[in-house]
Amino acid sequence: METRNGSWGTRARGIGLAAVRGLALALVTLPGALLGFTLSLVSICLVPVGIGAFTTPWVLTGVRAFADWRRVLAAEWYGVRIPSAYRPIPENAHAWARTYAMLRDPATWRDLRWLQVDMTAGFVTALLSAALVFYPLEGLAVAAGLWRPLAETGGYWYGFVRVADQTSALAAGALGIALLALTPLAPRLLTLHFRLTRAVLGAGQGELAERVRVLTETRRDAVDTSAAELRRIERDLHDGAQARLVAMGMDLGTIEMLLDKDPAQAKRLLAQARQSSADALTELRDLVRGIHPPVLAERGLGDAVRALALRMPVPTEVIVDLPGRADAPVESAAYFAVSEALTNAVKHSGADRIWIDLHHVKEGHVKEGAGMLRITVTDNGRGGAVIGAGSGLAGVERRLGTFDGVLAVSSPAGGPTMVTMEIPCV
Numbered sequence: 001m002e003t004r005n006g007s008w009g010t011r012a013r014g015i016g017l018a019a020v021r022g023l024a025l026a027l028v029t030l031p032g033a034l035l036g037f038t039l040s041l042v043s044i045c046l047v048p049v050g051i052g053a054f055t056t057p058w059v060l061t062g063v064r065a066f067a068d069w070r071r072v073l074a075a076e077w078y079g080v081r082i083p084s085a086y087r088p089i090p091e092n093a094h095a096w097a098r099t100y101a102m103l104r105d106p107a108t109w110r111d112l113r114w115l116q117v118d119m120t121a122g123f124v125t126a127l128l129s130a131a132l133v134f135y136p137l138e139g140l141a142v143a144a145g146l147w148r149p150l151a152e153t154g155g156y157w158y159g160f161v162r163v164a165d166q167t168s169a170l171a172a173g174a175l176g177i178a179l180l181a182l183t184p185l186a187p188r189l190l191t192l193h194f195r196l197t198r199a200v201l202g203a204g205q206g207e208l209a210e211r212v213r214v215l216t217e218t219r220r221d222a223v224d225t226s227a228a229e230l231r232r233i234e235r236d237l238h239d240g241a242q243a244r245l246v247a248m249g250m251d252l253g254t255i256e257m258l259l260d261k262d263p264a265q266a267k268r269l270l271a272q273a274r275q276s277s278a279d280a281l282t283e284l285r286d287l288v289r290g291i292h293p294p295v296l297a298e299r300g301l302g303d304a305v306r307a308l309a310l311r312m313p314v315p316t317e318v319i320v321d322l323p324g325r326a327d328a329p330v331e332s333a334a335y336f337a338v339s340e341a342l343t344n345a346v347k348h349s350g351a352d353r354i355w356i357d358l359h360h361v362k363e364g365h366v367k368e369g370a371g372m373l374r375i376t377v378t379d380n381g382r383g384g385a386v387i388g389a390g391s392g393l394a395g396v397e398r399r400l401g402t403f404d405g406v407l408a409v410s411s412p413a414g415g416p417t418m419v420t421m422e423i424p425c426v
Helices: 002-045 051-078 095-104 106-151 166-182 185-201 205-261 263-291 294-299 301-310 328-349 392-401
Strands: 156-158 161-163 316-321 354-361 372-379 406-410 417-424
Touching: 002 051, 002 106, 002 185, 051 095, 051 106, 051 185, 095 406, 106 166, 106 185, 161 166, 205 263, 294 301, 294 328, 301 316, 301 328, 301 354, 328 354, 328 372, 328 392, 328 417, 392 406, 392 417
Parallel strands: 316 354
Antiparallel strands: 156 161, 354 372, 372 417, 406 417
């Protein structure tokens, strides 16, 4: 008996909680969705005249925060998981770049479709989950005497019952009791509300197929890049250190024969062999540094980039704010991406100063403990840098794509140039 009473008590609490949550959602859903959709529509329409380029990122960021809040409620209240699939947007990019990136993101248009559904079907399902509980209670309250102040205003309709006296009030109470049988539907309606949200906010099959295509291309690029890198290492070893070691072996053989016959010549060849060994060691060190710099393995990305900056012919300032170390492949990709960006700046920008900023940020839509490794390389050169076929930046983009990272370039004519790189990492 106690178990049965406990079960009824649990169900009653669940129904009451669903009603309160549904009412709260109904009060927020309609004005929030309507405001977000209206502001987004107006702001996007103003992009061609320039005003929207500055307002759209702020408005769409607010819409994303609103959608993420609903994702959290769906997961915490009814276990409905709605993954977030926004593409990261560089915060330091100029307004036009941010607007263009956000409008290219399919998730942006999915959010706008969801706002339309949320202010209609979403509002109705949330309101009904509250009405199924509160409306029967209202009928009971009318039967208990609430009809008297209501009747003073000329009568009151409860459903199809016109309440004007105690008899009609009791009829309203009976109708309320009958409607209580529908109250168990309240949690189901609220679950339906969040499933509807997931159906609209969740990534569609087309987007998932495009995602698979992009990942396939980046993985193929990674394999091709690795194969090319292996061929380069083999060529460098064959033409460099290996050739020097072979020559040094031949010199040592000659020295062995000349020790007794011509000690002076043997001494000169010995000095030459010693120099060849030093050159071979230098080439091997350079080769190893090109594969994976020792300072990167020993001291992490921050110190490796600082060491890289010290070797630049242009004064380079480095700011590092990293709470720890990322995975080794991520650090390696970031290091060589920075190296390529610095090489481009030195060769093509004509800059006399470069700034590098490395920091880790936590985005609102990523899981706990995750975030983005964000790197910006800025120079005060002539500008005009673009991501194109054959350019070093295109190679950086492919390298980052292997790790689901992105590259954004802001480089107006006359400069400055800002290259922003982001890689998901803990």
